Amino acid sequence: xxxxxxxxGQFVQLxxxxxxxxxxxxxxxxxxxxxxxxxQDSVCHYIYYIEQGLTRTFYYKDGKDVTDWLSxxxxxxxxxxxxxxxxLDRRGIELLENTTLWGLHYDELEKLYKHYHDIExxxxxxxxxxxxxxxxxxxxxxxATAAQRYRTLMDTNPSFIQRVPLGMIxxxxxxxxxxxxxxxxxx
Amino acid sequence: xxxxxxxxGQFVQLxxxxxxxxxxxxxxxxxxxxxxxxxQDSVCHYIYYIEQGLTRTFYYKDGKDVTDWLSxxxxxxxxxxxxxxxxLDRRGIELLENTTLWGLHYDELEKLYKHYHDIExxxxxxxxxxxxxxxxxxxxxxxATAAQRYRTLMDTNPSFIQRVPLGMIxxxxxxxxxxxxxxxxxx
DNA sequence: CTGGTTTTTTGACAATTGTCAAAGGGCTTC
DNA sequence: GAAGCCCTTTGACAATTGTCAAAAAACCAG
Numbered sequence: 148x149x150x151x152x153x154x155x156g157q158f159v160q161l162x163x164x165x166x167x168x169x170x171x172x173x174x175x176x177x178x179x180x181x182x183x184x185x186x187q188d189s190v191c192h193y194i195y196y197i198e199q200g201l202t203r204t205f206y207y208k209d210g211k212d213v214t215d216w217l218s219x220x221x222x223x224x225x226x227x228x229x230x231x232x233x234x235l236d237r238r239g240i241e242l243l244e245n246t247t248l249w250g251l252h253y254d255e256l257e258k259l260y261k262h263y264h265d266i267e268x269x270x271x272x273x274x275x276x277x278x279x280x281x282x283x284x285x286x287x288x289x290x291a292t293a294a295q296r297y298r299t300l301m302d303t304n305p306s307f308i309q310r311v312p313l314g315m316i317x318x319x320x321x322x323x324x325x326x327x328x329x330x331x332x333x334x
Numbered sequence: 335x336x337x338x339x340x341x342x343g344q345f346v347q348l349x350x351x352x353x354x355x356x357x358x359x360x361x362x363x364x365x366x367x368x369x370x371x372x373x374q375d376s377v378c379h380y381i382y383y384i385e386q387g388l389t390r391t392f393y394y395k396d397g398k399d400v401t402d403w404l405s406x407x408x409x410x411x412x413x414x415x416x417x418x419x420x421x422l423d424r425r426g427i428e429l430l431e432n433t434t435l436w437g438l439h440y441d442e443l444e445k446l447y448k449h450y451h452d453i454e455x456x457x458x459x460x461x462x463x464x465x466x467x468x469x470x471x472x473x474x475x476x477x478a479t480a481a482q483r484y485r486t487l488m489d490t491n492p493s494f495i496q497r498v499p500l501g502m503i504x505x506x507x508x509x510x511x512x513x514x515x516x517x518x519x520x521x
Numbered sequence: 522c523t524g525g526t527t528t529t530t531t532g533a534c535a536a537t538t539g540t541c542a543a544a545g546g547g548c549t550t551c
Numbered sequence: 552g553a554a555g556c557c558c559t560t561t562g563a564c565a566a567t568t569g570t571c572a573a574a575a576a577a578c579c580a581g
């Protein structure tokens with residue numbers, strides 16, 4: 148739990164009360180590789196902080212598996228649209244490794260938001276951080292070539308390349324597995 | 335200003351005090367087509383609500399003009415990464431039509447966040463809304479063909495097609511002007 | 522160590538999109 | 552109404568990436 152609060156402390160210095168209130172509703176989970184954290188076409192009720200391990204957010208587009216997002220140690224995982232809108236979403240989340248994470252339920256988080264201004268602030272900053280990350284990834288996809296996108300990934304998250312199967316990396320980058328294999332072959 | 339608060343009211347019902355405090359720092363601007371709202375490679379200090387008109391957020395990638403975002407009536411415009419991180423960003427914002435907008439300065443907004451819990455909540459919900467929109471656009475770009483993306487735009491923002499030059503629509507969709515012209519020729 | 526499964530690479534070819542160049546169209550201004 | 556400008560379309564060709572199929576390599580379990 149210290150790791151969680153260390154991460155959160157990078158956004159806001161929470162008061163003792165807020166921190167305790169949040170600690171009381173955090174749920175630790177230790178789950179095996181392959182476990183389905185969020186089912187596809189369902190509502191995502193938790194936001195997860197990953198202490199150790201690796202998660203993959205994915206969906207099917209025209210029958211093909213698409214990797215939407217990857218989250219490892221000290222990152223957050225969540226089916227964002229579903230969590231925020233409380234609606235079904237095609238995105239599911241599965242574990243690519245045995246994973247230790249902390250879950251925070253939507254309803255509990257809403258209560259915290261109402262009672263504690265500093266937690267509402269934390270929420271705003273977390274969403275802002277997510278928006279910045281997505282915007283950067285969007286820019287990459289918008290007008291960079293496949294090879295450039297692969298390079299960006301090597302620079303920002305080199306460990307993914309070791310830990311995630313090639314086909315999943317490829318769809319994360321918006322290309323096919325064959326194209327990625329060829330990019331790698333050319334160094 | 336009523337329009338602004340009507341829009342904001344869709345996210346949070348602000349208290350009278352919060353509303354008044356916000357109203358006192360909102361700045362109305364009426365600017366001509368072609369005006370540069372935010373310079374490229376600068377820090378964006380304002381978030382803008384558009385009462386009437388049309389703005390374009392853009393940058394240059396390898397010497398080519400890329401349209402990042404378009405905002406019309408009742409939407410918000412802002413160079414998001416710059417506004418949130420307080421750092422320079424290559425994105426600039428220009429007006430594609432004579433435009434009436436309301437600007438809220440970053441420093442004033444920060445003060446409002448600190449003093450009023452409900453405005454902090456509004457900020458969280460606005461950023462969440464932005465994140466959802468960007469995620470949907472990202473999904474579209476991720477594995478939809480150029481023709482599908484054009485269709486999505488026709489469904490979500492048909493007026494853009496009338497009001498924005500083809501080349502800007504094309505780069506917004508992540509394709510060249512020629513490709514878009516050919517997609518249109520095939521109906 | 523071995524057989525079987527999964528993952529990655531390679532090949533041949535097709536489809537999509539980009540590039541460069543030129544030609545039309547429409548609008549404004551003098 | 553002619554000249555000039557901006558926006559859009561079209562053509563020919565090149566580059567990039569996708570598709571389908573099969574081979575090679577890596578990984579795992581018994």
